[in-house]
Amino acid sequence: MPTTANRPRPTRIDELPPFPEGWYLIATREAIEKKKLIEKTWMGDEIVAWCDETGQICVAEAFCPHLGSHLGPSVGGRVRDGCLVCPFHGFTFDTTGQCVSTPNAPAPKAARLKLYPTREILGMVFAWWGVGGRPPQWDLPDEPAAGAKWSRVHHTTLRFRGHPQETTENSVDVEHLEYTHGYHDVEPTAELSVDGAYLRSCFDFKSAQRVAGLFDIVADVSAIVHVHGLGYSLVEFHEKKIGMRSRLWVLSTPVDDTFVELTLATQVREIRKPGQFITGLGFLPVSLRHRLMARLVLSEExxxxxxxxxxxxxxxxxxxxxxxxxxxxxGKYRLYCRQFYPELRAQAGSARRIG
Ligand code: FES
Ligand SMILES: [Fe+2]
Structure with a gap:
């Protein structure tokens, strides 16, 4: 009888390629600027990211085209005057990936880093991962309007064994909202719609919650889920009783062929009737109220x-x-997902299946 320790690993990955094509979170701009140079395993690749003085962010493969050193800070890579300096022989690369100098000889023109195309949304930096290095096949949406009525974006990250198709599937799996999370009156409010790499799912629900262990509320919520590939989902919530709108990004990023990092990012909008939520909330300064509510929403999520x-x-x-x-x-969701595995389309007729 298998015990927890020796139970065989589920065979999920035998059927689902680990890296669906798409845009996936790298880090926040704030984190990149603070650390100067970051390194991570992302989509099974070793990458580095840094920012130059003009604010240009570069995401690159973490290996030097000279003789292959790893370029990450843990090996001694560093950023000097906005350029990445290799720890092995000092070749220096600008944010276009070009080698611009070496310590003792002219920079070889052919020495270029492999770069990943990037997009930034409200301080969150994403990069495109294409099968076989293909260029972006579609774009992320425009940055949503923010401004003074919205709080800043708060984040938290969880790491576990998983796959971005499976995590994103939960946004169309309305049954689990009741069974796993205890929501009630879950009702789809529109047909699931698909347009290329974009999928939208809309539903209403109610949930009785003890928020932060302090007070009970019954939230009456409308949700619209915007999915742009399997690494980027934005859920727009509208809680109707207190008139609170919030945004929740669910950003699933494969680390390797086993683990994903799921980043939840949230921001809340000015509440129309704060006093109905907690007495006294309406008297707090807006910035404090924003911060408090964003933290509450994030800890609940x-x-x-x-x-x-x-x-x-x-x-x-x-x-x-x-x-x-x-x-x-x-079923409709799984059909939508097929487009993110072009390598499987190329193997049509083989025994591997998605769906
Ligand atoms: S391996 Fe990077 S400079 Fe030589
Ligand atoms: Fe869920």
Missing amino acids: RRYVKQDVVIWDRKRYQSPPRLSRTDGPI
Whole structure:
């Protein structure tokens, strides 16, 4: 009888390639600027990211085209005058990836870093990962309007065994909202819609919550989920009783072929009727109220997502799924996902299946 320690690993990954094409979070601009140079394993690749004096962020493969040194700070890579300096022989690269100088000879023109195309949304830096190094096949949406009525974006990250198709599937799996999270009156409010790499899912729900262990509320919420590939989902919430709008980004990023890092990022908008939520909240300065509410929303979302993590961490990819009539558009979602595995389209007719 297998015990927890020796239980065989679920075979999910045998059927689902670990890296669907798309845009995936690298880090926040704030983190890159603070650390000067970051290194990480991202989509199974070793990468570095830094920022020059003009604010240009560069995300590059972490290996030097000279003789292959790792360029990360843990090996001795550093940023000088906005350029990345290799720890092995001192070749220096600007944010276009070009080698611009070496200590003792003219910079070889062919010495270029491999770069990843980047996009930034409200201080969150994303890079494109294409199968076989393909260029971006679609773009992320425009940055949503923010401004003074919105709080700044707060973040938290969880790491577990998982896959971005499986984490994103939960946004169309309305049944789990009741069963796993205890929401009630969950009702889709529009058909799931798909337009290329964009998918939208809309539903209403109610949830009784004890917020931060302090007070009970019954939230009456409308949610619109905007999915732009499997690494970028934005959920717009509208809590109707107190008139609170909030945004939750769910950013699932494969580390390697086993682990994902799921970053939750949230911001809240000015509340129309704060006194109905907590007496006294309406008297707080807006900036303090924003910060308080954003932290509350984020800690609640983290608590909910941890309920999912227990499942994700141990589940396998079930294909085909044996669905019931109330399961919602999981089949349609899986068809949508196929576009992110061009390598499987190229192998049409093989025994591997998605869906
Ligand atoms: S390996 Fe980077 S400078 Fe030689
Ligand atoms: Fe969930």
